Amino acid sequence: METFDLARAQDVALEEQARAQAFFGDACGDAAALLPILHRLQDMFGYVDEAALPMIAKTLNISLAEVRGTMSFYHDYRTARPGRHVLKLCRAESCQSMGVDHLVDHLTTRHGLAPDETSGDGTLTVQSVYCLGNCALSPAALFDERPVGALDAARLDSLIAEARR
């Protein structure tokens, strides 16, 4: 993950704005590029740095309140750097029917990890999500971008060991 750099962030914002305008043409609204910009910044830096927000507002000619309002609405966007690895654990109904709540207990009692927190050593962030579309192989997770199905305690242990390596 790169260290935050405002000049690089500005390049991304301008690029996405040009792309949105080219695609949507005259109909394009001012904020059309906002989500793609936030996504790309988070991909590059692991989170969206506070310092980027006034620049984004200025580039798109929208208010800072609009940038903040949109960013805070969506669960995906982070305001701080996550752990080195991110485990997205599905907590929705299908995974409940196959015992994901027991896995959450296991995470807490065995590994001292709570959902939606980062481990003390900064290696792993566990994030609750609601459906990964792998409901025929519940409980399901995404370890970084790698899908994990039919998750059980043993598999969870090995993922945590992998994160800590």
Place this chain on the structure above:
Amino acid sequence: MSAIRIYVPCDSAALSVGADDVARALSAEATRRNLAIDLVRNGSRGMMWLEPFVEVETPQGRIGYGPVRTADVASLLDAGLLQGGTHPLCHGLVEDMDFIKRQQRLTFARIGIVDPLSLEDYRKHGGLAGLERAKTLTAAAIVEEIVASGLRGRGGAGFPAGTKWRTVMQAEGPQKFIVCNADEGDSGTFADRMVMEGDPFMLIEGMAIAGLAVGATRGVLYIRSEYPHAIATMGKAIALARKASILGPSFDIEIRTGAGAYICGEETSLLESIEGKRGQVRAKPPLPAHKGLFGCPTVINNVLTLAAAPSILAQGGKAYAEHGMARSRGTMPFQIAGNVQRRGLFEAPFGMTLRTLIEDIGGGTASRRPLRAVQVGGPLGAYFPESLLDTPLDYEAMAAAGGLLGHGGIVVFDDSVDMAKQAKFAFDFCAIESCGKCTPCRIGSTRGAETIAKITAGRNVESNIALVRDLCTVLTDGSLCALGGLTPMPVMSALNHFAEDFRRAPARDAAE
């Protein structure tokens, strides 16, 4: 000797249980043994309990093996995998397997069979015939084919697709848009994901047909961020389609990635999201068909709705309408999920009963414990008890039974489920995902969760149950969209069918 073709799926369900490792092991072991294989990464056949499901092309047809682990690769090759040899993991000819034979695959006809990113495969299996025919028709004639098919929106609401397309066709505007809703957030559903990963050109073709029908030159495909593989596959397919001039200046598609908000599956929130705003629901009217994306006339349809368009255009709307029952025409890709033995994707005409799907096709619970509840149609769908399993799966029959079909997801629970906990989760989920626009949804969801917690703690149980019922009426009647409007469905069905789960705690009635 020519190379033998072997298929190992690249669908993310298959990847989640090690399909990439199996593919690598097969290549390495074949090289070591000096065997020539042509490894194709196909979509999934939808038999998820058998993933990774490996297939071999033989003169008799494709023979399937599964679930294959890397440790099985050597013994499979020893048993003559390349000739379709017998092995404990062998299921014989895939076409003769019960789960496959009993389906009627229209939307999923190619999925699991072809290489998702081969345009040549796509054409060979009937792809682009619909778009080519659409190009010879007037816009009105294309719309009439969709009307004649009886196709209804597969996202959940079941609105007639032809009516929507006709409205946009007749609307005036310098720019019109096609928006594909691929924000498949309902637990228990994965059909959209399988289409995007297993047959992406079909969706591109469907969107292009919609563009011709209504006079739109731009399409936006909004995919949830939880689907990184679908996003990657669709991105590659769009690039290939541009190269082959299937997409271009007259109709082009851009992918937009969601950002983890369930509410953006609601069509007007999704439009706000593409516009770069908070995903808050818009009041209707105006309908998106009149004032949609950036205020322009917009067709917004689910993946499965748009994916049905190519075969409807190729074979004619009447042929499609011959499947199904009553006002639910065509087929539905049902998704059998949760605690079931044989779980996965099963496309069938409307009208099959829940019992047939779960017990006969699905083989009952995976845990082998008695089935207790089935949630149909995602987190906003009703929980059905065993006694209602004979309800047919069609829009009207499900509604008459107090539920909804939604996007066709079916989640099975065994007798270890606590239905009061599930009812509380429905409120919790609504609280997490509420866009905040309507008070009943924004505040009522939190109050509902708190009240159920009191009930399960044994505090003033009967009066608090009455309060939850009253709150559900307010949510149903006072919400703009389906999130607030339908959260009462799982709650009320749990209260009505599983009343005993709410009365387990010793009474601790006290003044509050």
